[in-house]
Amino acid sequence: MDPTEPRTQDLGFARLDVDRAARTGDPEVVLGQGKRPEQVVTLLRTLHREHPDRAVLATRLAPEALDLVARELPQATVDDVARAAMLGPLPSPRGLVLVVAAGTSDAPVAAEAALSVAAHGAGVRRVDDVGVAGLHRLLAVRDELAAADALVVVAGMEGALPSVVGGLVGVPLVAVPSSIGYGASLGGVSALLGMLNSCAPGIGVVNIDNGYGAGVLAARIARQ
Amino acid sequence: MDPTEPRTQDLGFARLDVDRAARTGDPEVVLGQGKRPEQVVTLLRTLHREHPDRAVLATRLAPEALDLVARELPQATVDDVARAAMLGPLPSPRGLVLVVAAGTSDAPVAAEAALSVAAHGAGVRRVDDVGVAGLHRLLAVRDELAAADALVVVAGMEGALPSVVGGLVGVPLVAVPSSIGYGASLGGVSALLGMLNSCAPGIGVVNIDNGYGAGVLAARIARQ
Amino acid sequence: MDPTEPRTQDLGFARLDVDRAARTGDPEVVLGQGKRPEQVVTLLRTLHREHPDRAVLATRLAPEALDLVARELPQATVDDVARAAMLGPLPSPRGLVLVVAAGTSDAPVAAEAALSVAAHGAGVRRVDDVGVAGLHRLLAVRDELAAADALVVVAGMEGALPSVVGGLVGVPLVAVPSSIGYGASLGGVSALLGMLNSCAPGIGVVNIDNGYGAGVLAARIARQ
Amino acid sequence: MDPTEPRTQDLGFARLDVDRAARTGDPEVVLGQGKRPEQVVTLLRTLHREHPDRAVLATRLAPEALDLVARELPQATVDDVARAAMLGPLPSPRGLVLVVAAGTSDAPVAAEAALSVAAHGAGVRRVDDVGVAGLHRLLAVRDELAAADALVVVAGMEGALPSVVGGLVGVPLVAVPSSIGYGASLGGVSALLGMLNSCAPGIGVVNIDNGYGAGVLAARIARQ
Amino acid sequence: MDPTEPRTQDLGFARLDVDRAARTGDPEVVLGQGKRPEQVVTLLRTLHREHPDRAVLATRLAPEALDLVARELPQATVDDVARAAMLGPLPSPRGLVLVVAAGTSDAPVAAEAALSVAAHGAGVRRVDDVGVAGLHRLLAVRDELAAADALVVVAGMEGALPSVVGGLVGVPLVAVPSSIGYGASLGGVSALLGMLNSCAPGIGVVNIDNGYGAGVLAARIARQ
Amino acid sequence: MDPTEPRTQDLGFARLDVDRAARTGDPEVVLGQGKRPEQVVTLLRTLHREHPDRAVLATRLAPEALDLVARELPQATVDDVARAAMLGPLPSPRGLVLVVAAGTSDAPVAAEAALSVAAHGAGVRRVDDVGVAGLHRLLAVRDELAAADALVVVAGMEGALPSVVGGLVGVPLVAVPSSIGYGASLGGVSALLGMLNSCAPGIGVVNIDNGYGAGVLAARIARQ
Amino acid sequence: MDPTEPRTQDLGFARLDVDRAARTGDPEVVLGQGKRPEQVVTLLRTLHREHPDRAVLATRLAPEALDLVARELPQATVDDVARAAMLGPLPSPRGLVLVVAAGTSDAPVAAEAALSVAAHGAGVRRVDDVGVAGLHRLLAVRDELAAADALVVVAGMEGALPSVVGGLVGVPLVAVPSSIGYGASLGGVSALLGMLNSCAPGIGVVNIDNGYGAGVLAARIARQ
Amino acid sequence: MDPTEPRTQDLGFARLDVDRAARTGDPEVVLGQGKRPEQVVTLLRTLHREHPDRAVLATRLAPEALDLVARELPQATVDDVARAAMLGPLPSPRGLVLVVAAGTSDAPVAAEAALSVAAHGAGVRRVDDVGVAGLHRLLAVRDELAAADALVVVAGMEGALPSVVGGLVGVPLVAVPSSIGYGASLGGVSALLGMLNSCAPGIGVVNIDNGYGAGVLAARIARQ
Numbered sequence A, B, C, D, E, F, G, H: 001m002d003p004t005e006p007r008t009q010d011l012g013f014a015r016l017d018v019d020r021a022a023r024t025g026d027p028e029v030v031l032g033q034g035k036r037p038e039q040v041v042t043l044l045r046t047l048h049r050e051h052p053d054r055a056v057l058a059t060r061l062a063p064e065a066l067d068l069v070a071r072e073l074p075q076a077t078v079d080d081v082a083r084a085a086m087l088g089p090l091p092s093p094r095g096l097v098l099v100v101a102a103g104t105s106d107a108p109v110a111a112e113a114a115l116s117v118a119a120h121g122a123g124v125r126r127v128d129d130v131g132v133a134g135l136h137r138l139l140a141v142r143d144e145l146a147a148a149d150a151l152v153v154v155a156g157m158e159g160a161l162p163s164v165v166g167g168l169v170g171v172p173l174v175a176v177p178s179s180i181g182y183g184a185s186l187g188g189v190s191a192l193l194g195m196l197n198s199c200a201p202g203i204g205v206v207n208i209d210n211g212y213g214a215g216v217l218a219a220r221i222a223r224q
């Protein structure tokens, strides 16, 4: 590899890595945090031009950015729950990822994960509100869990759900701590620590509320 | 109450609260940490003289203190796993406490809890190694859990066991985080945070490795 | 137990655990955080339908949720101080829980605890503003403390009240750190640490500001 | 599934989950921390008896445990660098995992990961000492990285290696923070935080020094 | 030196250190945080009067302070991205500082750094959006990096960019962690820790988002 | 002392400790945080009635509480910078406290301290903006420092001022960390840690931004 | 003051501040941590030569340093509990400091404080083992507390003792958190936080286990 | 640059970056932590062979490694205080670095810094024991500070020395927090935070006890 060759799109405020898909199989994704709405639109439009037949994503969008994308890029899919936008056709899905969430309040993170899985080329299904305080809800979907190619498991508070799932099935599992909770939940740090210390093996953990990162990893595993 | 009246035993190095049982129903307990072995022996002997027909305890004893107690107070029970010593007859047990531990490595904490329950007047039984990665072990003892008057649940690493137990039965539950784990377990802090953020209600948490405190609370609940 | 049998109410956005009361003696409670007001109303209504003769609760409600509940469920009790709502008749009380608060500013947490005690079937009385800097206020109610079946003790800042209460009486004690304080109070973490390290035994600690969890545990102890 | 049916081996001090392989595809592994050497030997022997044609592992073994295993179970493989022992024949490998380490000092963690990969049924190769301060070492193995089915990437100090690898290839990546470093490395917490905040997606993180957990996840991905 | 002699401007609310330039070569700079807009204007005006032929700065200005400065001191340069204001002519530049930023969202910090470099007498150029997940963007500017007299390197999230730059060139490097990120980025602490633990030597780190401090140090190095 | 005798004012929402002055020499002070404006007014009025010839204080008042006090208690002194209110005549001052602040931005904390000193019976003078980066400002007031009976020293950011003052004079010194700073100042925790670790002895530290507590301690020392 | 004039003793490895007593009233004290035993002896000897009629101190001495001091400076007082050594005659005491300790295990810290008080010119008395779980022990000495000129209050675990003492008497109070405790006591940090957040005012806090610093401050207050 | 070309020495256990000097001007340095003594010797010997006329370093060596280096490489300089070893002739010094230390106990860090400066081609002088509690010691060397080309300033405990130095002179300053202190010094974290929050600008901070990193940066600045 000649590292000076890979292409870059110079947009003034950004030096867009349009070579990313060539290297890693997946195009660059726009992180909305700290960017102005116009910048988000420009970045999304540029990525789409570079990858016309492959969906591109922008995540963590503030309401103003979601609005501007909806107005400027009417062909885009805007997901208000996931606070994300997508432009271009979904890849045809290979493999299946199950996105499992402990509670109703984890919906935004689960939605971001599911969207990311789809945009990165795997099939996706969601299973919500199966927290460990009511085990029968989880045991009822045990076969579904076992049949997936990869799992994304979202939980806030004590973050115990991945440990229990990881003791039931051996499917590669990506755990996402959510920031749901209060007081000693420390903004999701307690759930994060719980997942890192899981007594069940085979669990990879991503950042708090990082449905996107989990979705990418799970899609890469599932579509192999 | 005239607070200047309650009795105190002045031992020079200690001002022993021999009125504790009159106020709270349970005699003072010696915390071994930071005390010299001779001090532990003297304190235990004095507590025993004040409460001749009720077991008194010393906890968190270093090996030298355990040895000296064994030598100087041959009638004492020395529990090497719990790192504790007891002097005097057990009260007759009222109610039943189940001490549940997630793993084999939690044995010292579970032993300290069980000894403390017994010394504080409740019946006690132990259930070991029923961590959440192998749920069937726990579900197999569900009826035993439901039949207890109080539960002590010990777990290290992610500390998820109390959440799962608390979703199965409504028995008052005292959770003890243990320091088993490494790295991001932060000496038991992760298990502690997990228990404090449990999505199952009705769980009171004590300090890391504090089998003693858990035992006292559970005994007080069970013997009511 | 056949864990696939317990009943679940599928509400689309939630998989409501309507089997909880059968397992633990107490119905599921709605955690308002992260839920839309309509979801709170639907969940409360569904829980009420499942447990028509037993009060059900929703806690940590934002003002909009409190308002919508008041409008949509006029028969509900809406407690603005506790930021909670209750639907259905209170169980007849068994036993007595005393909810003790260190300062005036701890009122919201004490109110949530008291409501939860009542909804979970125990009698409840409150003792407010008896912080340790004016001991005589606490010593004046010593007999009331001793006569209760369980205590909930709420305190912010250094969280010392449970240690002092726990040295006066042997009643099972549930400690709730509140987030009252500033600077090094770290949002309630200092009070939490103080309570976990109490030199008085027999104290179970719940999450910061978690009046609900404390109320459930205390009610379970008191109603035995 | 009838959760009361799965088998358990009651060893007195342990309730061994011998059903784990049936549920997850991989047998239980012995965590050496907090266990006595004899307990380790008994557990390993029991696991081997249950899975005679499949390697079983014990990890985080103190020198005394490594010695006793070597003496009592002479047919076991004892890996002094990985501080682990293995008993029984390796499964025939499916897929390939590359274990990449930033520095020479990360060898124990990389060794534990590699052993765990092999014991869990995938092929494994190691690439050592390719930290980001000398990028050419990493760029020289770019094709090897891209050809693997899964990557385990170990790094201490600032833990930047997974970010750089994750920008070069799209292979599923399991990141392991190591405790190598001092001062503000906080025993590996800085590397852990670095990996969780990686600007490259598709990275699952495990606990500090947890080569075992990383190996299991990578093997499960690779052998699919 | 007679330390009682250095001059001070007493402004009532402030005891302005107008001797700073005599001692350190650079005049005092106004920190806007916690000051009222009028105070900022008065301080800037006073500093300008003391150093009429040398630019003086005010940083971390709230929008109201930026506005008032623009109105009251029309000859001032107001930089909305850097949230800073400058009054008086720039010193003629000696040496060259390159301000390198990992992402588009780090622009405010990079702008503050660049302005500070210029105001403190060195030449400055910016290189934006060269994060480590797309190495070719950085490798493409390697010669520019090597030709500078000092580097300021800004990065959020895992803060890995200084390690990679520090492995490519031996130019004195000042690293600035930015607060871009979420969850386990802990408001920039993760990037800070990453930079402090860099495996490349020769890196001095400043406070999170402290473009000003980095700019001063880099200018002092470059203008030598 | 008969602890059940000391008087208490029962206000319904508060159990006001009107015996405080009899025990400690100083009346209770109202902490405004978490109290409704009407409650603040009632408490201040009640304290004033109990101590008609001695100023009483309310601190940490929100703007609405400051306003209501000004309207309902026109004879009260309302200090907008200190966010506090005082009712009743100041005690005649004994001794002198110097309140020293590192920067202009520490004014609110210094003002709260100065008001508290005066209300607790000592004389007070302020010295502002003498931070350690311009030592001559501090050395110029060395004699004033040495002549005081007690010092309150307020500083944010690195909190180094008490160490330097404590090396210059042996006057009892109360250090107050302020929350001025950003990023790694961690809301004042860095200044707090700096002061606790001072290499100069004879320094007592209070909570972050706690001008009130520092003022009380300094007044008690000075008026002896 | 001419700051270049104050005298310094150049010992090669140290630049001893022999001017300290002239500035602050108290000579420099040797911190044993990180110094070789011979260095401790040389420093103590030099300080003694400079202040022949005033006791000088060395604190935090390792056993080897205590031994070497005893051998080389036979006229020194070596306090094994306080881990400190003193050389030269005690100043005649002015005022009285009471050193109050919560438990027997706090003895080393209380001893260091008492020795420091005496060496810094105040009278001293100790009151041990009066922790808040047995209030009557403290209430019994209330008059003694009130009669002192300053208090040093040592406590580990939750560190509640200063709050209770501070509510009983208005004597200036220096609080010392001790490292006694385990788990969530975090090496004394919990006690420290408790003391900083005390609901009783007039409390100055020193570093964990810093009996020396507390003693100096209390002596300075008491001897005024 | 063709990044696949730079040379690497494959030693089996290490992939030594022998191209480092070509890229950055300074050869790789051996970090002793986590390496076996023989590995240290081999690495040092290899580096020396690659750079025969330029000193190479190994740092953070355990006593056994220091011994083995002394025995195997008798021509090496072994610095027991700095815990480091150096092989080969020093470069001829350009510019001057002053290494300033707050206390005697910071000697090991100051020694490591001084050795690293010399090995990286700058002249070096040390100024020890000039902590801020005795300012005259520092003011006495003010001219020496101002004359240096770069400063390394080492301090433990509250880490205030860089702030004071940075207010006296405008020389580029590298601050090194040391781990000297106890309790709330948190192993050097308090000093680190103090330095990052310095109110004097132009200060770059390195990891706790990282004399090596500070020395490299200072040498690079000074030798320009």
Ligand SMILES: Nc1ncnc2c1ncn2[C@@H]1O[C@H](COP(=O)(O)O)[C@@H](O)[C@H]1O
Binding pocket: B028, B029, B030, B031, B032, B059, B060, B210, B212, B213, C198, C199, C200, C201, G102, G103, G104, G105, G129, G131, G133
């Ligand atoms: N293992 C333990 N953990 C926590 N607290 C304890 C323990 N053992 C005894 N204690 C408490 O510590 C106090 C004894 O402290 P001391 O006066 O130092 O012996 C008693 O009041 C006990 O309730």
Ligand SMILES: Nc1ncnc2c1ncn2[C@@H]1O[C@H](COP(=O)(O)O)[C@@H](O)[C@H]1O
Binding pocket: A198, A199, A200, A201, B103, B104, B105, B129, B131, B133, D028, D029, D030, D031, D032, D059, D060, D210, D212, D213
């Ligand atoms: N090195 C390790 N790190 C983390 N978890 C482990 C490790 N080794 C084994 N385990 C897990 O710990 C559990 C065993 O705990 P125990 O029942 O105490 O032996 C198993 O379920 C393993 O998956």
Ligand SMILES: Nc1ncnc2c1ncn2[C@@H]1O[C@H](COP(=O)(O)O)[C@@H](O)[C@H]1O
Binding pocket: C102, C103, C104, C105, C129, C131, C133, F028, F029, F030, F031, F032, F059, F060, F210, F212, F213, G198, G199, G200, G201
């Ligand atoms: N600004 C303040 N910071 C800390 N404590 C305070 C402050 N103002 C009042 N207090 C203390 O807080 C207690 C009042 O609490 P409360 O009963 O809630 O009003 C009093 O005992 C005061 O000593």
Ligand SMILES: Nc1ncnc2c1ncn2[C@@H]1O[C@H](COP(=O)(O)O)[C@@H](O)[C@H]1O
Binding pocket: D103, D104, D105, D129, D131, D133, E198, E199, E200, E201, H028, H029, H030, H031, H032, H059, H060, H210, H212, H213
């Ligand atoms: N004392 C030290 N502190 C921090 N980093 C160091 C130290 N000594 C060497 N290093 C760096 O650590 C890297 C060597 O790591 P390794 O490859 O494990 O020997 C080199 O790139 C050095 O720049």
Ligand SMILES: [Mg+2]
Binding pocket: A102, A103, A104, A129, A131, C014, C015, C016
């Ligand atoms: Mg739910």
Ligand SMILES: [Mg+2]
Binding pocket: B102, B103, B104, B129, B131, D014, D015, D016
């Ligand atoms: Mg087990």
Ligand SMILES: [Mg+2]
Binding pocket: C102, C103, C104, C129, C131, F014, F015, F016
């Ligand atoms: Mg009150």
Ligand SMILES: [Mg+2]
Binding pocket: D102, D103, D104, D129, D131, H014, H015
């Ligand atoms: Mg290396």
Ligand SMILES: [Mg+2]
Binding pocket: A014, A015, A016, E102, E103, E104, E129, E131
């Ligand atoms: Mg970018």
Ligand SMILES: [Mg+2]
Binding pocket: E014, E015, E016, F102, F103, F104, F129, F131
């Ligand atoms: Mg200023």
Ligand SMILES: [Mg+2]
Binding pocket: B014, B015, B016, G102, G103, G104, G129, G131
């Ligand atoms: Mg005691």
Ligand SMILES: [Mg+2]
Binding pocket: G014, G015, G016, H102, H103, H104, H129, H131
């Ligand atoms: Mg010194």
